[in-house]
Amino acid sequence: MDKITFDAHLQELQKQEKQTQKRFKLDLEDQVAILGEDGPMMGFDRQYIYHTAWAARCLSRIKPAFHVDFSSILYFTAIISAFFPVKYYDFRKSLLSLDAVTTGSVDLVSADKIKTGSLSSISCMHVVEHIGLGRYGDPIDYDGDLKAIRELQRIVAPGGDFLFVAPVGANGLIQFNANRIYNYYEIRRELTKGFHLIEEALIPGGWEHGLVYQPSESLIDSQFHACGCFWLKKYTSSTEEMK
Template sequence: MSMLKKSFRKLLRTFKHFIRFWVSPVLPIINFSQVWKGYKKYITDWNNYSKLIKPYSIEFEDSLPKIFDSTYQSTFDSHYFYQAIWAFENIKYSSPTLHLDIGSDIKFVGLLSTIYPVIFLDYRPIKTSNTPGLRNLCGDILALPFANNSISSITCLHVIEHIGLGRYGEPLKNDGSIRAFHEISRIVKPGGFFYLSIPIGRERLQYNAHRILAPETVINVLDEFKLIEFSVITDTQEYRKGEMYQNYQNSSYACGLFVFQKDSRTV
């Protein structure tokens, strides 16, 4: 009987996982109660707004219902929000004459380019206009178009965990993340800084979204670097500065924020 229960529970977990991660992204499961409340409020607001003095009249063909935004709190992605704050603070401290970003969030890159000259390299490049501080390059993190020991300041935020999984159209590589670390290590100038954010915790592959690495793995791979500072965004979405990375080896999906400096004796 206990074996039957275990099998049923495993089947139920598998079904829930399938619905949540395979079905919902392409066919959202509709909460009809929420939809009903949203449209009810929308129609009530429409009627009340129509009674106001009208600089603009409401026309049906111009209507654009947004029925899920009336919430008590604004939602945000804690990893991307806090990592941008963390990176800005650290880059400002070192004040580089030129900064290279590899594949990070473009809003962060754009803002940074108003303070420091930035080269933004991505497998899927962006086109911008009137951004004199920003130079966009198309490139591959596994074959960076820079000489050995040539770049003094690099960010790569929430990127390396994806490399080689094919999610963004890149070739499949089972050691993509490790190769990316080695390639970045190659181009960082001795004494230069590498600012990294990456999911950390219990090491595993969640194909094809990302890999989650133990913080110790990251540090061991970057053996030409010294860890200057470690901060973290925890499983409970708290931003904690100056933490001990050993405390987060068994996290589920934390975000490790690493400041590395390349050994000045490296040639």
């Protein structure tokens, strides 16, 4: 919709208002012009729709008695809390107020207040790529993302589940101060230190694919800014890790 169409629609609505019972205040000062949403296809944020759908499906199989989410989009915590209690942590304070949700603050670069091996089900999605870039008031730390990954791995209980999502592509780069994009194979290698990879999925750029499970190397290598989803399970013993 362009401005000409917007004005024509407004005039038509004003005309119809005079022909029926007036139920609303309709003045020019209250206009909020939303343009460009009248096309034949509904747009949406592919990465955020698909990665939360993927994580919810993983949790439907995990069936945790209690889940802890670290700084993922709040919509995710709000929805999954309808099915089991959730603790939500972020670097900043959250005012989310819902039954079955508790909130807290944590710096994932050094999450000392959370005991080693204490959490059996956690998620951290579209988070670590921001850590150390200062976007959210955190200190500049080039390796802040790797420190956060190590902390997340530390706090997962033996046999526990870890859902991780981040931007991925064929090459690694920093788009300062928005985010990092990880080389797919390198981030997978980091995540699987001490963990089994239960499931991996890719949300490619573009609209020709949806959520792709077990993506091929050719698809991965063709990506500039895609989204990688990894479900990991921590080894139960050092013997298992050595196998």
